[in-house]
Amino acid sequence: MSESANPLSSWKTEHSPFASVIGTNHVPSTVELKSLRAHLVHPQFELSRLETEIDRVQTVLGDLLSKKQQIGNYIEAHRALASPVRQIPPETLAEIFVQCLPTEPLYPSRNLNEAPLIFTMICRQWRNVAITTPRLWNSLHLFLPSQLSEEACSRRIAGATMWLHRSGSLPLSISFHGSAILPHSWMPMADISDSESQAMSQANMDSMIRSLMPFSDRFRDVFLSLSAQSFTRFNKLSPSLFPSLVSLRVRDEDIQFGAIWSWDIPAFSPLLSRMPLLKTLEINEVLVPDKKFHLLPCNWRNITNIAIKDSLAPVKVIAILAETPWIQSISFLIALGDDIASTVVHLKDLVEMRLSVFSSQQMGDEALDRFFETQVTSLTNCIQCFALRALDFSSDWPRLTISKWPFSQLQLHALETLNLAMPLAPNALTECLSQTPNLISFQFKTAMWPKFPLRDSHLSSLTFSLNNPNPMWPRLQNIRVLDQIYALDQSIPPSATTSAKSLTTFLESRSQNTSLKTCDILYHAEPNPSFSEAELSILQNLKQNGLKLRLHVQVKPSDPAFPDSPDMGIQPPRHSGMAGHIGAAALI
Known part of the structure; x- marks a missing residue:
């Protein structure tokens, strides 16, 4: 019988002689079971034939896919030889690497996933370019925890020494932080005694300081965050002069961790007299007797930049x-x-x-x-x-x-x-x-005082118009107003706030007449200005034409006392960068 003449050729259950009972709770009789087994002989044969054919086709397909992969790999291997990145001259590649160095924080760290170390792990060519580019290695952040073992400290010293040697003869920027946490405060008691841990910590500090001193004649920018005792060691082990140092930043780790010691002079003070070219001085969390910072022994007439974070x-x-x-x-x-x-x-x-x-x-x-x-x-x-x-x-x-x-x-x-x-x-x-x-740039943070927000009268004085052809701040490019307060007290009239109309008019006039680049406004709370459809259209057009515009309103969570969400506890709450601690909703 031909396939076309076979009523079962379509293999559809509705064509089966048992179609009326398929899918039901019918219990076949002995005669029906015999007929059912006979009926399935041909389908089972056909199924076996198809499985054999599928195995054959899969084998052929597997061979074809394998050949495709081989040819693809062959092509890609040759294409890689012609890759544009291979045509970049080493000096250009080195400049690209330098541009990838972190800017915040300022000092690169010994992180294999960040520049410059990551460039030594890509390929041999990149490694050679990176290692022979001194500008990648003339800045380094070093951290020396108090509980570090002698062996680990030796490895860290070796790595830091190798890093700085790669800098050639360039001036150096060094950030050196030593933890003031006492080792016995959290190390297992059975591991090491207090006296041994203190001796080991001091020995590690001395070793690290000694390893840095061969490079001290090239120190240009130094950030020292050490305990008073470590500052004393640094003073003792450092040379009589830092001939190239122009920037010093110091912080007392003891004070940072709540340990305050009585000193006649700050522990870092003797260093200042050894820095004849010092121009930038930042003092953070350091106790100075009677706060007479002007008596510190540095060449004050050379100082061009100073920051003191003390009251x-x-x-x-x-x-x-x-x-x-x-x-x-x-x-x-x-x-x-x-x-x-x-x-x-x-x-x-x-x-x-x-x-x-x-x-x-x-x-x-x-x-x-x-x-x-x-x-x-x-x-x-x-x-x-x-x-x-x-x-x-x-x-x-x-x-x-x-x-x-x-x-x-x-x-x-x-x-x-x-x-x-x-x-x-x-x-x-x-x-x-x-x-x-x-x-050119103005930022105003009203800091949670609700009585005196930025008003329409101020924006009007900044707006180009027929009545005001020469507004104030004609060179204004950036304006940022944060925590703009709209008091809940309804007795405050609308004239005491910034209206949507005045803001829209200001931005439109500035975009047409000056080079206004950015505008960030954060309204603190309801009632916030209500923008009409026309005003929203104007603001959206300004944004599409290049104005970096962000208008937000701070909003409180629906139940700040008892937050509840499906992912609570898995991830920290996310807030807008403009929103402070309570979140923000975007208006524009």
Whole structure:
């Protein structure tokens, strides 16, 4: 019988003589079972034939796939020879490698997955280029934990020595951190005794310091984060002079971990007298007697950049600045108190100023405002500078409202960057605008004070229009307003906030008339401005045309006290970079 004549050729169950009972609970009789077995002889034969054919075809297919893989590998192997990356000259490849070095943190570490070590693991050519490129190896971060074994310390020293030798004769940037955690505080007691662990830790520190000293004549930038005892060892084992060192950053690991020791002078102090070319000095978490930093034995007249992260009275700040006539950049944490600065310092080269102020004074709101104004104004009145390009000022005092612009005596005509984190009253902010005509970048963080947000009147003064053809800040390129507060108090009128219309008009006029590049606005809470469809369309077009625009509103979680979600505990909560701790919803 031909296949076409066979009613079972389609192998469909509805063509089966048993179709009426297939899929039911029918129990076949003896006669039906016999007929069923006879009926399945041909299908089983056909199934066996197909399985044999499939095995044959799979064998053929496997052979074909294997040949395809071989030919593909053959082609790719030859194509690799013609790969464009092979045509890159070694000096160009070396420059690419250098551009891959980390910038934050500044110092490369001994991480096999990061530059420069990763380039030594790709192929022989890349390894040779990397190893023979000194600029890849003239910066290094070293960490020496107190519990490190002698053998592990020896390996670390060998690796660091090899790394620095590859730098050739280039100046070196070194970050050396030693842990101040006592070994016995967490090592198993049976492993080692306290006295042995202390001796081993000190021996390791001495060995590491000695291994660095052959390169000390090339030290250009050094960051030392050590305990007072380790600083003492560093002083003892270091040479009498660091002839090339221009930048020093120090931090006391003891203070960082809560151990405070009494010293007549800071443990790092003797190092300063050995650095004749020192220009940049940053002191972080270091105790100085009576906070007389200006008495440290360095060549202060050479210092051009200084950052001291310790609470200093204004008179202490002026005492330092009086010793640094060529200073270009300053950063101070200022504690306002009873002392009022009076000595005037002339800093003709000062281009960058970072000040953060706080006070522990207990007083009423108005008295606190007057106190702040008197103290800060007295300090800024003592600083005579005409070339200031960047000003960063922050004050996180509760209840304080700054009613008067505190920098009225500073010469800010050349200022290009202004970062403020303080609650300015509207008239103070207006004065700020008028005193900084050449501003390019502006960041304003109102820091959770709901009474005085950025207002329409401020944006209007910055907006090009027929009535205002010459607005303030004509060179403005970047504006960033964070924690913009919209108070829940409905008694505050809409005129005390920034409307959607004024913001849209400002951005549109700036995009048409100036080179505004970025705008970040973070509204803190409801009610936030309501944008119309037309305004949203304008803002979207501005964004599509190249304006880097982000408008967000902070939102609180629905149940902040009892967060609950399917993935809670698996991953940490994710927040927008603009949103602080409570998240944000994007408006644009």
